[in-house]
Amino acid sequence: MFLAACVTEGEDTAEAWCADQPEVTWDSFSHGFMLDYCTSCHSVNNTGSRYGAPEGVNFDAESDVAAQVERVWTRVVADEDMPEAGGVYRDDLYLFDIYLTCTLDRTP
Numbered sequence: 001m002f003l004a005a006c007v008t009e010g011e012d013t014a015e016a017w018c019a020d021q022p023e024v025t026w027d028s029f030s031h032g033f034m035l036d037y038c039t040s041c042h043s044v045n046n047t048g049s050r051y052g053a054p055e056g057v058n059f060d061a062e063s064d065v066a067a068q069v070e071r072v073w074t075r076v077v078a079d080e081d082m083p084e085a086g087g088v089y090r091d092d093l094y095l096f097d098i099y100l101t102c103t104l105d106r107t108p
């Protein structure tokens with residue numbers, strides 16, 4: 001696990017951690033992140049091939065991510081096995097963690 005290690009210990013720790021982070025929003029960062037790394041497989045617009053991505057697991061809108069925030073965090077930030085091929089830039093992972101944990105208020 002990486003930079004997020006400090007936020008997994010509880011809500012108070014997460015709050016303190018979030019207080020020191022820059023603001024990361026859907027419009028400023030996460031929409032682009034999903035387009036870069038996720039929607040090639042996870043999109044309602046993929047009527048042809050989803051490369052095995054489960055039906056109904058889509059990330060076209062912020063509400064899609066919010067509804068699955070815990071699974072998204074686990075797969076992308078903690079386990080780093082989504083996207084399957086890996087290759088997410090460290091800086092992007094860090095900002096995405098801030099987005100999930102602080103902006104979407106993921107419960108650590």
Ligand code: HEC
Pocket residue numbers: 034037038039040041042050051052053054057059068071072075076082083084
């Ligand atoms: C190359 C295609 C591909 C890309 C790109 C991809 N996924 Fe997936 N995803 C899959 C497949 C296939 C599965 C089903 C198998 C599995 O769970 O490993 C899946 C399953 C999932 C699940 C549901 C399973 C669970 O653990 O709850 C989530 C959540 C998920 N992906 C998130 C993401 C996110 C977030 C991204 C972008 C950072 C992403 N995926 C990028 C193919 C992809």
